[in-house]
Amino acid sequence: AACRQLGELAAFDLDYVEQPLPPGSERDLSRLRDVPVSIALDESLRDESMVMRALEADWADYFILKPTVLGGFARTREVTERVRAHGKRYVLTTALAGATERRACFDLACLLPAPLPACGLNTAGFVDGDGESDGLCVSEGRMVPREIEAHERAAL
Numbered sequence: 001a002a003c004r005q006l007g008e009l010a011a012f013d014l015d016y017v018e019q020p021l022p023p024g025s026e027r028d029l030s031r032l033r034d035v036p037v038s039i040a041l042d043e044s045l046r047d048e049s050m051v052m053r054a055l056e057a058d059w060a061d062y063f064i065l066k067p068t069v070l071g072g073f074a075r076t077r078e079v080t081e082r083v084r085a086h087g088k089r090y091v092l093t094t095a096l097a098g099a100t101e102r103r104a105c106f107d108l109a110c111l112l113p114a115p116l117p118a119c120g121l122n123t124a125g126f127v128d129g130d131g132e133s134d135g136l137c138v139s140e141g142r143m144v145p146r147e148i149e150a151h152e153r154a155a156l
Helices: 003-014 027-030 048-057 073-085 100-109 147-155
Strands: 039-043 062-065 089-093 119-120 136-139 142-145
Touching: 003 027, 027 039, 027 048, 048 062, 048 073, 062 073, 073 089, 073 100, 089 100, 100 119
Parallel strands: 039 062, 062 089, 089 119
Antiparallel strands: 136 142
């Protein structure tokens, strides 16, 4: 069923389909590799060893990386290098944590080699009481520190 459904999604020219099978079904992912849709793993990546296992088995094209899940920012940076070395792509995001983690992920993304990865960091509205305390905002389709956005707006 998953192969058929992914095949139908191919017509929409999606960047990727995230976690098409539930965690624990990773061995079945290899049967989906013939479908012309890129696959991203998220919840299956419970730790660094699962990322390495998925890379070696070629289970996915994209890896959704969360520093709090992978053991911190230094470890995540190492994992991004391994993902790139395998010719795969990644998305840097958080586990819907608070402002401090979002800002740290943003800063980490800025330190990674170009081209910058997609980042799932515009989540302030999903965490109650968190608001805009990370100092980030979306301006013209990109996430920037609020002080830079204000400076750019003032320059107009």
